[in-house]
Amino acid sequence: MIAIIDYNAGNITSVARALHSIGQEYVITDDTKLLDSATHVIFPGVGAAGEAMAYLKQKNLHTWLKTCFQGGKPILGICLGTQIILDHSEENDTDCIGLVAGSTRRFPDLLEDAGRTLKIPHMGWNGVKFKRPHPVFVDVPKEAEFYFVHSYYPSPSDDAAVLGTTDYGMTFCSVLAVKNLVAMQFHPEKSGRPGLQILKNFCAWEGK
Amino acid sequence: MKDIDSDGLKKCARGKAHKYRGMRHTFTYAAVTRDVVQRSIWTFCEVVMISKRIIPCLDVRDGKLTKGIKFKGNIDIGDPVEVAREYYEQGADEIVFYDITASSDKRDIMIDVVRRVAETIFIPFSVGGGIRNLDDMRKVILAGAEKVSVNSSAVLDPKIISQGAKAFGSQCVVLGMDVKKGDIGKQTPSGYEIVIEGGRRFTGIDALWWAKEAERLGAGEICLNSRL
Numbered sequence: 001m002i003a004i005i006d007y008n009a010g011n012i013t014s015v016a017r018a019l020h021s022i023g024q025e026y027v028i029t030d031d032t033k034l035l036d037s038a039t040h041v042i043f044p045g046v047g048a049a050g051e052a053m054a055y056l057k058q059k060n061l062h063t064w065l066k067t068c069f070q071g072g073k074p075i076l077g078i079c080l081g082t083q084i085i086l087d088h089s090e091e092n093d094t095d096c097i098g099l100v101a102g103s104t105r106r107f108p109d110l111l112e113d114a115g116r117t118l119k120i121p122h123m124g125w126n127g128v129k130f131k132r133p134h135p136v137f138v139d140v141p142k143e144a145e146f147y148f149v150h151s152y153y154p155s156p157s158d159d160a161a162v163l164g165t166t167d168y169g170m171t172f173c174s175v176l177a178v179k180n181l182v183a184m185q186f187h188p189e190k191s192g193r194p195g196l197q198i199l200k201n202f203c204a205w206e207g208k
Numbered sequence: 209m210k211d212i213d214s215d216g217l218k219k220c221a222r223g224k225a226h227k228y229r230g231m232r233h234t235f236t237y238a239a240v241t242r243d244v245v246q247r248s249i250w251t252f253c254e255v256v257m258i259s260k261r262i263i264p265c266l267d268v269r270d271g272k273l274t275k276g277i278k279f280k281g282n283i284d285i286g287d288p289v290e291v292a293r294e295y296y297e298q299g300a301d302e303i304v305f306y307d308i309t310a311s312s313d314k315r316d317i318m319i320d321v322v323r324r325v326a327e328t329i330f331i332p333f334s335v336g337g338g339i340r341n342l343d344d345m346r347k348v349i350l351a352g353a354e355k356v357s358v359n360s361s362a363v364l365d366p367k368i369i370s371q372g373a374k375a376f377g378s379q380c381v382v383l384g385m386d387v388k389k390g391d392i393g394k395q396t397p398s399g400y401e402i403v404i405e406g407g408r409r410f411t412g413i414d415a416l417w418w419a420k421e422a423e424r425l426g427a428g429e430i431c432l433n434s435r436l
Contacts, residue, residue: 013352017327123379123428125261125301147332149354149379190354192296192331 002026002203003038005065007055009080010046011189018189022196024203032064040203041065041073044189045080049104049152050092052084062097069099069181074207076136076199077183082154082176085183091152100178102156111169118169121151128164128174128186135208136182136201137163137175144194146186148174153185180207264295265304265431268337271317274308282308289324296329303329304357304431306384307337308406319351326352334431336384345372349380357431359384360404363411363418366425373426383427387415388435407435 004015006028019026026042027034035041043065045052056062065085069075077085084096089104096104111118125145130137153172156162163182164175174185182202188195267274268288276282292303305325307318315338322335335348336357345356345368356376362368362383372381386407392399400415419430 014326017352018330020327021330121379121428190330190332192299196330 001038002040002042003035004028004042004044005035005061005081006030007045007052007059007061008047009044009052011044011079011187014187014189015042015044015078018196018199019203022200022203024199030059030061032060035064035068039073040076040205041068042076042078042202043081043085043183044078045082045084046149047080048091049080049084049089049094049096052080053094053096056084056097065097066099069179072180072207074202074205075099075181075183076202077181078189079150079185079187082183082185083150083152085181086154086156089152099181100156100161100176100183101158102154102161104152105155106152107168107172108170113169121149122168123149125191126166126168126174126186128166130164130175131162134163134177134182135205136177136198138201140194140197140201144191146174146184146188146191146195148186150185154183261301262299263302263304264300265306266291267306267308268318268321269308269310270314271309271321288321289328292325292333293328296331300331302331303333305333305335305337305353306357307335309338312338319347322348322351322353334382336382336431339368341368342371342375345376345380349376355380355382355429357382357384359386362422363402363404363413366421369422369425369427373428378426378428381427382429382431383419383422384431384433385415385418385422386433386435403435 002019002024004012004026006012007030012028016026016028029035083089083104085099086096086102086104087098089096090106107120107122126148127145154176156173156176161176161178162173163177165171166174176183188198266288269282272284273286273288273291274282275285295303309315309318325333332354334355334357335353336359339345339356339358340361348356356372358368369381369383386403387400388403390396390399390401395412396414398414398416402411402413402415402418403409404411
């Protein structure tokens, strides 16, 4: 059973619908007992870091996630769920969960490409350059593009945590992978077939 | 906006150009026309940094997909959910739905369509038509749409843009603009005028000014419909 962590984040239903479409059973919950019994954990999220962390702390889910990560259970972070697994986020100057060393940064205001100022948020389809193969990205075409909506990006301090990068006026880490954790800035649940493939792979992944 | 030349706009409006490359190849204007899409909608984006997007636009009346010619004589042509699925499977990047239901008591049918669409396709989609206030926006978002598009209501009361952006984020708020070409004048220096209520009512508002104003108010995207 896949558990989607319920912490008042925006895209939980979309993730659930995507899992349903690939025939995967799931439960949406903030109950740590139910989360304990899950084989895989999805940590989604749309919203602001400050509010999200406040809610997680209130439910003690931040410590649960740490224990879960140490226990080796496969964890998938999406968007905000990727940003707040680092130590700190510039959004609302928030101390975060700290599964991975590093911080979440805001895009600079004046990102440029070919003399044109780029819009923040970075919104739309964009590619990912992978640094190495990973079981969660098996059968995902190299040229596949994914749907991004964000103003902040994860910046892990250890380069080895970076699995994939994306260019938007600058190169940023769009996928990070450490042990049993894989986390992406884009939305697999809104990225069409390649996105569903990632979810399928994750559900079959043993975290190794 | 100022990079749009009238020739490109016309080509897109006629729906003949599937792709129109603008000045210095900075933008790609993608016009999408298909049998069931009576209106060509187009979008512009940076070729280099962000991929070109193909966004079919579907009109829904009383829960049925409908097609008209120049917005008149609409006939029902099927289930919007099935057609959305077809586009999704063909590789559309996003889908836009317009609810053109005339009577407000049938609006809830659209919410049901949105819910079914969200269960069927796994790409972003936006919903517009008859969105008058925050509550209308909330209903559409809760039913599963990523974005809400406002058009006439924003012209009549621009606050809906800023309120929507504050409540749901700019990425959620799309300004739909219906534009007619006119004379370049004092009131409309760009030569394009905003029309509302399905193109029936001229507003005297300059299209370029309105686009900038909407951006200032917090609109995250503009969906431009030519009423040439």
